[in-house]
Amino acid sequence: MSQNLRASSFFAVALALAGCGANGRVPPAGAGGRDTGAAQPATGAGEPTVTLTGNVHPLARAAFDQGAIDPETRVERLLLLLQSSPAQQAALDEVVDAQQDPNSPLYRHWLTPSEFGARFGADDEQLAQVTSWLTAQGFNVDEIAAGRRLVIFSGEAGQVFRAFNTELHRYRVDGGEHVANAEDPQIPAALAAVVEGVVSLHDFRRQSEIATRRPLDADPEYTAGSTHYLFPADFATIYDLNPLYGSGTDGAGVSIAIAGRSNISVSDVAKFRATAGLAPNSATVTLAGSDPGLVADDQEEATLDVEWSGAVAPAAAVQLVVASSTATTDGVDLAAAYIVNHAMAQVVSVSYGSCEQEMGASELAFYDGLWEQAASEGMSVFVASGDAGAAGCAAPTDTTGAGTAVNGLCSSPYSTCVGGTEFNEGKNAAQYWAAGNTVGYGSALRYISEQVWNESASNGGTGLWASGGGASVVYAQPAWQAAVSGASEANGMRAVPDVALAAADHDGYFMVEDGSYWIASGTSASAPAFAGLMALVNEKHGAAQGNANPELYSLANAPGKPFHLTPSGNNSVPGVAGFRAIGLDYNLATGLGSVDGALLAQEWGAGRTVAPVTPRRTGCVASDLFYLRCKPPLRPPVIGRGIGAR
Known part of the structure; x- marks a missing residue:
């Protein structure tokens, strides 16, 4: 596809700047995390929601929009990404660094996927909460990954709308047709501590x-x-x-x-x-x-x-x-x-x-x-x-x-x-x-x-x-x-x-x-x-x-x-x-x-003199195209229109 189209979409989100969260990750403009706006009265279903900002593809733009896809269209093998608690993430970072430190008792003591899941993934109660919610929306839960950070699920486009409050639309870009979510997805506030987001709701493929x-x-x-x-x-x-x-x-x-x-x-x-x-x-x-x-x-x-x-x-x-x-x-x-x-x-x-x-x-x-x-x-x-x-x-x-x-x-x-x-x-x-x-x-x-x-x-x-x-x-x-x-x-x-x-x-x-x-x-x-x-x-x-x-x-x-x-x-x-x-x-x-x-x-192994600390989560910077917006810390949820309501 034409990269002129891609570039112009970046400038459309330029000059966005917000404060950094405790984890200090720095997603690009348009990426961000949780909606931190003021609470509003609930409408429709009335369930408090959190908006997962920064999850609309840059080419899913109104100028290319051909309208919503059939709500009965099958959407298979969606990836629901779960997040570790801050304490779990800090512990994981320490373990991974220690595994590369010759002076550590954990040096090259590798984990199995199930061991990883038990220590750093969602617990049984959290998994039950997430999977129960998915099935209540009509989805089929296909698999829970051994690392307990991914749930693979399938359903229909209409169920995506009802569950995540975003429609899947068709977009015509440079002569080709694509499917993508039109708005950032939302999740129930009750799941915000464990759900990071849906990895992808579009078909703009890896190159x-x-x-x-x-x-x-x-x-x-x-x-x-x-x-x-x-x-x-x-x-x-x-x-x-x-x-x-x-x-x-x-x-x-x-x-x-x-x-x-x-x-x-x-x-x-x-x-x-x-x-x-x-x-x-x-x-x-x-x-x-x-x-x-x-x-x-x-x-x-x-x-x-x-x-x-x-x-x-x-x-x-x-x-x-x-x-x-x-x-x-x-x-x-x-x-x-x-x-x-x-x-x-x-x-x-x-x-x-x-x-x-x-x-x-x-x-x-x-x-x-x-x-x-x-x-x-x-x-x-x-x-x-x-x-x-x-x-x-x-x-x-x-x-x-x-x-x-x-x-x-x-x-x-x-x-x-x-x-x-x-x-x-x-x-x-x-x-x-x-x-x-x-x-x-x-x-x-x-x-x-x-x-x-x-x-x-x-x-x-x-x-x-x-x-x-x-x-x-x-x-x-x-x-x-x-x-x-x-x-x-x-x-x-x-x-x-x-x-x-x-x-x-x-x-x-x-x-x-x-x-x-x-x-x-x-x-x-x-x-x-x-x-x-x-x-x-x-x-x-x-x-x-x-x-x-x-x-x-x-x-x-x-x-x-x-x-x-x-x-x-x-x-x-x-x-x-x-x-x-x-x-x-x-x-x-x-x-x-x-x-x-x-x-x-x-x-191999002859050059190491110190532990390989990986301090990658720091503050905001600016790029040559746009200002960046750091992922904000989790704040009280937006009380929005309710999942699936319009």
Whole structure:
């Protein structure tokens, strides 16, 4: 869709500013939490209500409104997000930090989903209160997540209106039709202490971060002229994985979960591995609900993620968790929740995104809470930073962006955000690439210097194709990040990406889909590849590692740092000035840079000197597009017109 439309919606909510709550989270303009207006007489049903502000999508605008949908329209697998008490949240934050502190008795003592739920989720009485209310509104309660922070429920559009006092409307945006709630939802005041909100009441989908995919000839003679495609053998040479493979470290005993919303053909994975000279190792597909089948675009995303996470960790158990999207819930959200609440893997990879400014308050809270739960369970989560450079709310195919933004699925400090680099051989390609291929079609000879991936129209390419990165407008900068040179450019806010790997079409990744050979690029490739690297680290150290960020940043100051600093480039795109790499330890386009895989595994744990405190909840700041409104503390409810009344 046109990002000009997206940008104008941001200015419509500009200049909103309110006080910060005790938790100090900083959602973007339009996000906020609870309505804190003065109490009013109840009308209609007369039940005191609380409005969950900041939960209308920016494109659900009157100018695009086509009217309410049929009240009998089915809305399946809605996610009701529950919140911990302040005491529970404080205790959880302490536990997750202690799990990363070598001096703590809780060091790497991971929780199970049920243990997490018992300590930090809703109790039996609260769950009974919530589920009884949902069933009284006519909904079916499909599942209570093991972590006790999510209730999955289904019903009809009319029931959504009666329960949450907001209609679902159709919106025509840039020629496409969407469904979204027209107003912020409301909940009974009696539930306000336990219900955070409905994660999503719209179908503006997460964006796949696969940049390009183009076909190859049937005969894979991939080293020709100045064109060099990445095969697993090339990746292993460039990022120094062969010493690990030679010593028997190949991901055996480690599991990697991929969040997807399309099934795949496992025969494609088998052909990919056979062509690349990898031993057979079939991926497992787990359905989190109904099978969506093979979904265009999402199939190539899931296939790429499965093939390349398993290419880097060739003996790891790769599991694709697939969930169908519904009229109001993204399959990526459902798949991610399933992975965490079923403890599916030690390493998680997600190649989708939505910019923070387009995510509602409940969506942001959902991912921050989910990734913190994942960290408490020992999971290391890797998320693609995006493919539109500094213009994170734009689509890479747009001709211009409109303001800086980052991916809200990876800006939480509990996920590792993976950006993109581009090999910079200059005029010396023969020093880095052989004239012919070895077994598995490898031709890379050594590490190749990298620059920021930028193939946008600002750098001689097209569109906005470049490494996503910038400063969050939601999360404060954790102490472990602030200590690294260059991170101060984020002005006290969480900076992303954290790390990067090759992502350019200049040297795209080989893949197989529908039995044919393709080349793919983007941070959709670098994220699963880094997940594979983490699987090697896990095997090398014999245990799950949880949130990788504290250790990664500690290694930036260690004597044997494993990072390849990015000396040049930027992620500026048409319409948006981005961020430069100038050789510091960190930059807002490629993070800490790419890694020497063998050195990363060897040095893991060597850089830690202090506990990794994550003080991310601080005060308000202003962005370059609009003032931000902090989430207010819970106050007495608004006595409104009553749930379902007009």
